[in-house]
Amino acid sequence: MSSSVSSRKKRHPVGRFFAFLGVTLLCLILTLLGLIWVLERGPSPTVTAMFTRSVRETSAIRWISNIFLSEEELESYKSVSTENTVTEAVNTSLIHIAEGTEAVPVSEAVKLVDIAEGTCKGKLLIVSDPKQVILGTSDQFVKQPGLQLTDMVAKYDGIAGINAGGFNDENGSGNGGIPQGLVIVNGELIWGDGTIPYHMVGLDADGILHVGSMTGNAALEQGIQWAVSFITHDGLASSLIINGEVQRQNLGGGVNPRTALGQRADGALLLLVLDGRSINTLGATMQDVVNIMLEYGAVNAGNLDGGSSSVMVYNGEIINHCASVTGPRRIPTGFIVLKEGASHG
16 A cells, blocks of 8 residues: 555646646647737738748748638738839940959958848858859759758858858758759759740849849740759749849749848859847848849849758858858859869869
């Protein structure tokens, strides 16, 4: 009898612990659901729209927008799709790339700038010689994880890099090895269909940045050497600024980490990564990206894959806040800054 009572007493602390754990988890879940309800059903339409658009831009937690909102209700918060919009071609005569005696000093060839604009925080890398930037790729585009950006930069013996095009990310696991859209490497279309229009961000043989809608064949005819595609889940195209004109039809979406590539009139490339989903900053809107690009003199600029993919590597280290809770994602493509004088091949 006493042995049975003693055994039950020993089990009581374990049972109380699991009961406490269960109640705590239940309270956390109910609190989280309550917060989501306020954001999706609360009194502020502006907050609801921003929260819904921000969540819908993600691959891992996009489903949250469906918890308290129906598909019909979500339609009103979708950004306007520009998937079939034909864009103006980049006017290459607006870009004058410095050469010879006009070239900047070595100390200014690659310049790192801390970005703190309003609620936006991140890094901007200004590369004076656009031919110093190429598109890097993982070893092969198959159903295997791609490369983390640090490994991709090291593969090309580069000094810096940012993530580039979109990719298939099954279950939001961040192990994407297969690109979306087209990929052009060293003047060769290695992924995509030459006859299908894509929303492209790329560099030609002269180092001039091209953004806009074009087929793979048209891109090759224009001498594009390095290019990727990106389009948001709601169909917003990658072009943000073309020939100095803001592409306002693509400025929808919410607040998230962002990556973008721009070019000044003197040819210098602007590699921008803005943080988000942290206590320091929730992220940036497309308008924020455009504002920063214009502030630093961008004539053309294109949006790249963002969210948990937004990463900048410099001197072998990630220098921004990566939003992925599981660490830097594995990706198929990245824009790589080579060492001065390195071969593009």
